[in-house]
Amino acid sequence: MSDSAPSVRPSVWWVLTATTATQALASMTVLVPAAIAPVLGAALDLPTSLIGYQMTVTYAGGITTSLLGGALVRRLGACRTSQTALALCATGALLIASGLLPLIIIGSYIMGLGYGCTNPAAAHLLARFASGPRMNLIFSIKQTGVPWGGMMAGLLVPSVTVALGWQAAVIMVACMSLAMLALLQRSRAAWDDDRDPSVRLLQSPLAAIKLVWTNPTLRYLSMTAMTLSFSQMCVSAFLVAMLVEEAGFALVAAGIVLSVAQISSVVARLGWGWLADFLQSGVLVLKILVALMIAGAGAAIFLNPSWPVAAIYALFILLGVTAIGWNGVYMAAVARLAPPGQIGMATGGSLVMTFAGVLTGPALFSASTKISGGYAPSFLLIVLIGSLGMVSLILAGRRDRMQAAAQATPETGPQTPA
Template identity: 35%
Template structure:
């Protein structure tokens, strides 16, 4: 059946841009909070809780916003959550970690909308034989958002302070949202049978059906296993994202600008790694082999991060960050594409949301547990070592296709 739709390039470009900005909105938290906490006297471990709050916002969107995604369309919903996140950045000027936590929850809603929206659009528009690559290109927007945050925010803070940096971040979020606003009418596909009901009624119905996305993962064992794989990968990734900057600043006495640059290098590895892993997976026709390789390197780099010494040459730390970005932060595109491939065609949005719920739940628990471990023991090395072990467990749960 023919569709009156743009070519595949337009949806991929629009989703890529919005995915990048959604990631930027989340990645600014572990970079800008050290400067805010220094002024307001918050503890260093507060970053873990604020990062967990950001993930909680994504989880709220995944479990309660499914009806909104159906009613308004994925792209439009993502745009609206980005606007909300930009507005809530103003709450950081109030010297309360609880208010900041509320802001982080609201800012995280865009991440909850990004994966279901992107999966549904790309599943319809990806060229045959290039689905893994298209999903990986879309997911490359996540570390690209981290690169923008790591390079721009510390510089703005050094020159004009963190309040001006927040204003600049709001502009960065709102501009691409405005540029892609009219495209959503063409890209989005609304489900039949829901257009006659108000969105709030659909959302209330969704609140009574929170188990639907998770239940959809039980359609087959391989689908459930590949979703568990994503949650295991998320442990190391969330710890890298949340604690790299504060770890380098507090434990190794790096400047915020240098720590931000190292964070950006790690995110650059994520951009290249996600595209490379997607291309390799398509060439090998095996997500299992690709994700196995990523798991091994993720475990090694994460464990080694906790044993960095201040006298290490800078290039070794940059290399470690880059390799971690290529592996610990690059599994997403292949894993999400595999979830879509194993999903029934009429449940792609639900299984993408279900898999994202598992990953998002880990993104809440892992940074919180990491923060508690650091606050109680002061040992970053053991905490990163435990996160690396979780990456090795990926090898146990990866489904085997017999290839």
Template identity: 35%
Template sequence: MSRARTEAKALILLVTFFPQCVVSMLSMTPPVMAVQIALSLGLPPQIAGVYVGLVYAGAISSSSFAASLITRFGPLRTSFICVVTSGAGLTLLAVPHLAAALLATAIIGLSYGPLTPASSHVLARYRSDAGMAFLVSTRQTSVPMGGVLAGFIVPPLVLGLGWNAACVAIGGVTAALGAAVWIAAPVVRNEHPDRPHGHGYSLFEPVRFIARRPGLASLATSSVVYSAMQLVVSSFLVLYLTSAAGLDLVLAGALLSANQLAGVAGRLGWGFVADRVAAPRLLLLGIALLMAIAAGLMSLFTATWPVCAIAAVVILLGATASGWNGVFLAEIIRDVRPAEVALATAGSMMFAYIGTVIGPTLFGGLASAVGFSNAYLFMGAAVLLAGIIGALGRANQSDSAQA
């Protein structure tokens, strides 16, 4: 690969990584200050769970018209529009009123949906290069890195400025920075929208596009369960470790951090492997198998387990439950024409976001009914079934995949 192409790829990776990272940070900011916001609005802190569901519901909605935005404005400009609007949304959250909070949540959620389709559309330019899956997986580390930024930045600002001013500071600076990059970076400012994808523009067109292609439909179906497991882990891990394994809160929190960092490493590692195997879908099945094994081991946790053994299982679960995304998206990109990448990614992410919305709620209800241990066993079985469905689905080998 020429030096110029390598430098161009690095620049594209940077300008696709940045929007997803900062919008991820913005979306995770309200849960970090959930206690302060809830007290101000007269609501219980558990309202953070409702917030997460509403954000992903907004992401599902905006994913339905993401391909249209990308066709009209270009993928990079669409991404930076999302940075500016999500920053404005967090700024609006500073108004201590429930109506403002709901509107702010809607804006943040709507800003989240187009980001993955937009970045996949850009990265599809390099679909024929070696290392495609690793490139996409590297871009996907932007999501957990946004969480890391929220964890480091938000608490000190809340303690020093108060939650209202923290929202204004974080949202305002992010929106201004997004606008500045948009204006200053020629790759964004001078972007020309790509040719239309050649399909309809109705709100349900991304889902219909996926449903008409068995290979994509099988991957999208499996992503519902994978995404559900990913959110279940981040939502319930600390609670489970303190209740079932008898760990103190500090140690459980440290293991949650280790779990999330393992997710970053997993995204990079699985992407590296995917570029070197003949059948990435079978690799996804292998990831699902390891995820199911980790979930099964989780169900066996008791206070007698050594901390090092618990940590090993938690890290394995992080590397798999949060590590599959890049391989999955690279397969979506390979299975369609370049002009269809945004539409196909939007449709597949609509399925994945359904898992994030319903997964924690269903798991919580199941845990209440049969206990956490049995709930983890059920999730492990569901993940393994999803892996089999994804692996058996016939990849789309039409001429569109070879264009």
């Protein structure tokens, strides 16, 4: 099937709105357990810190579908893949609502399967219908779906939990995903006219990883994303538990801080995207972002109940802007560097490495709380992993400049870096 756009071009704004909403609902779903971690832990009679291992199970599912993301998009179409993602997220949430530990584990994995489908599908649609000189900004707007989802999880889920119980809150989130699934059906014919049913899903499950690994710039960029996703999930998964157990916050008050951090990252993603377009360098913007994140994580090590509330908000706004606000610039850089016609596969392969950071981050953070004696000292992990990310960015920038110089010709001049 042809990869060209259909004769009647779908509305760019509807494509952007729909992909952002799908991302938001998937993100909200996977963050529900973290948003009610103290209540969920009490209901299961388990330590709250174990939420890190639940997140690890979730993102193991995300890695699974990231390996197949490009093939899923080509075979089913990007719209049907997005609908599949929402269905899996809703199914996982309903299993978690059962309150039975074995089903919670299975539901977490299924929920992750859905989350892993969202980015390859969205990248395909945006590159097809919304490409242009503002790609960094467009991708950053779409990636605001992640913090929008986190904001909704922080505001709605604890409040519904207090009013109706944690299971009602989880069921509510599942219903929201199913409603979006139905709404996407109106666009299926226009968005999926390039699908190819003959594509085999399992013909080469490691092809996406190979595509990324053999491109040095994509490889180092993906390694940076792995460190950033590590940091993002540690902040998102443990913020509420940390404030409730170590700073004396009530559950709803801690949820508001989580929402403020997520809202900050919404604004930041737009700002980072604009700056990357202005500077014509996503790698340079990521360097600035990582440096600020390391500084914020270093400050978090010293968080204690004596801190003023305003200082706590300021700290998590900074971490929201950086540790949660990086995704759009990164996704746009991957789309620009991907070979023609392989954006979905390159995105999926890069996300495998990204999810590896998510997979290890919460689990290592949980283990660190036992060794260090608390959540705050464990932020040293983010300082260390962020430093590794900065090294990878330096290497990515160097490779990107070498590649641009190699591709330059007297007729075209130097290539614009990602």
